[in-house]
Amino acid sequence: MTYPWHSVAFDAVLARAGRLPHALLLRGREGIGKLAFAEALARALLCENRRPGKRACGRCAGCTWMEQGSHPDFRRLEPEAHAEPGEAEEGSDRKPSSQISVDQVRSLTGFINVSSHRGGAKVVLIHPAETLNVNAANALLKNLEEPPPQTCFLLVAHRWHQLLPTIRSRCEQVVLTPPARDAARGWLAEQKLRDADLALAHAGGAPLLAQAFDEEFWRQREAFFSTITRPGFDALASAEQLRETPPRLVLGWLQKWAFDLVSHKVAGRVRYNPDYSDAIAATAQRLGLIGALRFQRQMVRLQRIVSHPLNARLFLEHLLIEYGALLRQDAGAQAA
Numbered sequence: 001m002t003y004p005w006h007s008v009a010f011d012a013v014l015a016r017a018g019r020l021p022h023a024l025l026l027r028g029r030e031g032i033g034k035l036a037f038a039e040a041l042a043r044a045l046l047c048e049n050r051r052p053g054k055r056a057c058g059r060c061a062g063c064t065w066m067e068q069g070s071h072p073d074f075r076r077l078e079p080e081a082h083a084e085p086g087e088a089e090e091g092s093d094r095k096p097s098s099q100i101s102v103d104q105v106r107s108l109t110g111f112i113n114v115s116s117h118r119g120g121a122k123v124v125l126i127h128p129a130e131t132l133n134v135n136a137a138n139a140l141l142k143n144l145e146e147p148p149p150q151t152c153f154l155l156v157a158h159r160w161h162q163l164l165p166t167i168r169s170r171c172e173q174v175v176l177t178p179p180a181r182d183a184a185r186g187w188l189a190e191q192k193l194r195d196a197d198l199a200l201a202h203a204g205g206a207p208l209l210a211q212a213f214d215e216e217f218w219r220q221r222e223a224f225f226s227t228i229t230r231p232g233f234d235a236l237a238s239a240e241q242l243r244e245t246p247p248r249l250v251l252g253w254l255q256k257w258a259f260d261l262v263s264h265k266v267a268g269r270v271r272y273n274p275d276y277s278d279a280i281a282a283t284a285q286r287l288g289l290i291g292a293l294r295f296q297r298q299m300v301r302l303q304r305i306v307s308h309p310l311n312a313r314l315f316l317e318h319l320l321i322e323y324g325a326l327l328r329q330d331a332g333a334q335a336a
């Protein structure tokens, strides 16, 4: 199922089934339903009973296999860390990888070089495509350069700019957009989400992200904001308090906090953290714009390495030390 806000885009792609390029890059913000779009497209391409311009029938052999996750003409590449529990290697203490490895891409060789089992299309879904490591991306590139017949690659990415330019240029890009605010609120209300407005703001308008924030997330976020807004903020003491919090979350919060500080300075508005707008206003007042902008860019850059930091604790300390430096540096500059 695609989400209602993607129906028009989905039907437009479906109308071209049979004439689609061999690789599509579905890109757009995180948490808006790109994966559901790609899965629905894969099902439609593999349906054996589909009428032109229509979606998968849901009843034929192809649809049944897709439903059971066992279609012989379908492959899905994703990092081990994304796999369903139970699919990961049993009895291994190794941390599941957050990248798609070259071995996973090479394992496609047999699949794409033989003709399809059902005489129709073969589909490879790669998600999130930005987690292909360099070797994996280069191995995939060979397949995209010499596209095997009847094979359709569906790449899904929200950090699509991290993909090799050579991969991007060999895909037709389909940009998927988030729903309008009212549509997102309506949908979240149907899902019975508590505090939908705050969740949607914090998710930057991405409804699936908003829906995924659970009690634990809100509890950790509150603990985080209470430490960074404390008078006399101490980076190392904060790192100690937040030692159980995944660095990925801390970086995400700091990035949104920084965005709000800049936005408040420039436009008097807060986007992601409306529940902390007073604290943001007070902090923004102490800061210079240039320092806040520099800090925001730094947080964006660190997103590249947050999924594989060498040492999670050091990474966390680094983030908080940088935030402490921002507070001090600008306080000094303002006083001068």
Ligand SMILES: [Zn+2]
Binding pocket: 046, 047, 048, 049, 050, 056, 057, 058, 059, 060, 061, 062, 063
């Ligand atoms: Zn079907």
